[in-house]
Amino acid sequence: MALSLDVFGREGFLKTAKRASEVIKRWAKAGNPVTIISHVDADGITAASIMASCFYKLEVPFKARIVPWLDETVVEELASEPEGPMVFTDIGSSYMEILARKLGTREVLVLDHHPPVGSPPPGWVEVNPHNHGLDGTIEVSGAGVTYLVARELGPEMKELAPLAVIGALGDMQDRQEGRALKGLNEIAVKDAVGLGLLAVSEDLVFYGRETRPIHKAMAYTSSPYIPGVSYQEDNAFAVLSKAGVKVKEDDRWRTVSDLSDEEKRRLLDALAEFLASRGHPPELVQKLVGAVYTLVREEPWTPLRDAREFASLLNACARMERPDLGVAVCMGDRSRGLEEAMSVLEEYRSRLAKCLSKVQKEPGVLEERKLLTVVHGGSWMGDRMVAAVASILSSGMVGSGRVLVVYALEEDGQNAKVSVRGPPGGPDVDLGAIMREVASMFSGLGGGHDVAAGARGHRPEGLALYRPPPQASGGEAGP
Numbered sequence: 304m305a306l307s308l309d310v311f312g313r314e315g316f317l318k319t320a321k322r323a324s325e326v327i328k329r330w331a332k333a334g335n336p337v338t339i340i341s342h343v344d345a346d347g348i349t350a351a352s353i354m355a356s357c358f359y360k361l362e363v364p365f366k367a368r369i370v371p372w373l374d375e376t377v378v379e380e381l382a383s384e385p386e387g388p389m390v391f392t393d394i395g396s397s398y399m400e401i402l403a404r405k406l407g408t409r410e411v412l413v414l415d416h417h418p419p420v421g422s423p424p425p426g427w428v429e430v431n432p433h434n435h436g437l438d439g440t441i442e443v444s445g446a447g448v449t450y451l452v453a454r455e456l457g458p459e460m461k462e463l464a465p466l467a468v469i470g471a472l473g474d475m476q477d478r479q480e481g482r483a484l485k486g487l488n489e490i491a492v493k494d495a496v497g498l499g500l501l502a503v504s505e506d507l508v509f510y511g512r513e514t515r516p517i518h519k520a521m522a523y524t525s526s527p528y529i530p531g532v533s534y535q536e537d538n539a540f541a542v543l544s545k546a547g548v549k550v551k552e553d554d555r556w557r558t559v560s561d562l563s564d565e566e567k568r569r570l571l572d573a574l575a576e577f578l579a580s581r582g583h584p585p586e587l588v589q590k591l592v593g594a595v596y597t598l599v600r601e602e603p604w605t606p607l608r609d610a611r612e613f614a615s616l617l618n619a620c621a622r623m624e625r626p627d628l629g630v631a632v633c634m635g636d637r638s639r640g641l642e643e644a645m646s647v648l649e650e651y652r653s654r655l656a657k658c659l660s661k662v663q664k665e666p667g668v669l670e671e672r673k674l675l676t677v678v679h680g681g682s683w684m685g686d687r688m689v690a691a692v693a694s695i696l697s698s699g700m701v702g703s704g705r706v707l708v709v710y711a712l713e714e715d716g717q718n719a720k721v722s723v724r725g726p727p728g729g730p731d732v733d734l735g736a737i738m739r740e741v742a743s744m745f746s747g748l749g750g751g752h753d754v755a756a757g758a759r760g761h762r763p764e765g766l767a768l769y770r771p772p773p774q775a776s777g778g779e780a781g782p
């Protein structure tokens with residue numbers, strides 16, 4: 304490929320997005336069914352839903368597959384499907400070699416933000432911020448890339464902008480100061496605000512800040528995870544009373560948005576104190592202030608009103624292997640699909656709460672090393688919860704400087720799944736590259752971003768299911 308200056312930066316990216324949209328227009332004219340392949344997380348679900356909504360509006364038949372990764376088996380399955388165009392969203396760039404080898408003769412679009420490995424075969428269009436010198440971990444998510452392609456298809460696609468906002472928040476692209484989406488993500492934010500679908504305000508980022516009693520809003524919040532408060536209403540209540548914040552006004556529950564600035568300050572102070580008393584970094588409270596994204600057309604009291612909470616609902620669907628429900632909700636199902644998704648969320652929350660309490664309470668499960676924090680998840684955690692536990696624990700690990708490693712065994716006991724997270728300010732390493740390399744040593748596949756990555760592969764010979772803590776003298780006696 305001849306490199307020229309115009310491929311760099313936003314303009315270059317948007318040019319490529321336009322090229323991809325032209326391919327889609329061509330497909331729409333031909334009318335052949337298109338297969339969408341997307342990644343199983345909130346960002347991947349929103350990306351697939353944006354693409355699916357486009358095809359729906361263009362009256363192009365489509366089907367969607369949501370996959371956790373692409374390996375020989377998955378790609379061979381795709382290759383065995385009837386000839387037809389394929390679009391990969393939020394996945395694909397890291398698997399270019401295998402995709403080119405198995406699907407090279409097809410018409411393919413790859414709309415992704417993961418660091419590319421290899422380049423696409425001639426005729427394919429890959430839209431990826433990394434190819435234009437833009438950082439795919441904060442500039443734009445998979446849903447955002449897909450939205451920026453969709454937007455070129457016509458102005459009616461702009462109503463899909465809220466999905467791009469939800470996807471970016473699901474991928475935690477709001478890590479910067481002020482918890483605001485920046486870069487290319489801002490295009491979707493502006494479009495959604497312009498259409499009156501989204502309101503952005505500055506506040507405490509607790510879920511349901513306009514609709515829930517404050518202690519509930521605190522306990523429901525999982526991005527960031529607040530150790531001891533997320534999932535624990537009683538502790539949230541205790542923090543509020545310590546802060547001297549009234550939870551009721553007459554008979555009505557007050558909400559976060561009812562609090563005065565003074566009350567908010569007292570609440571954060573009390574929360575910082577609470578965290579410190581339990582050995583957690585009090586700086587975490589800084590992540591609780593910032594941009595709040597409210598989907599103003601959604602019903603209050605549902606998990607869809609707050610865009611971060613919407614993303615959590617989708618993540619739960621993904622982790623519980625019901626991404627189909629997530630797609631249904633993203634595409635507008637507010638009856639059966641939403642009801643089912645909400646019961647999946649309930650079950651997910653209770654499983655996660657059990658895993659987290661085991662990590663925090665059972666000796667030996669969490670091991671602090673010099674540069675690493677290791678969570679020995681064994682088989683009780685199950686491979687589904689690994690990434691969830693990793694994301695949640697890492698969001699509470701501000702300033703530790705350690706890389707978090709969480710692993711568990713798959714149900715068959717033969718494969719292990721590993722998730723790693725680099726906390727901000729941690730060692731400057733590319734975790735995606737490390738996981739790719741390590742997984743290949745165990746006939747597995749790995750990859751991801753430099754700050755969040757994962758792998759699965761055969762369980763190494765001799766890897767203990769559960770490692771007892773080293774015997775320390777003076778430790779607690781017990782069974």
Ligand SMILES: [Mn+2]
Binds near residue numbers: 346347393416444474
């Ligand atoms: Mn993503």
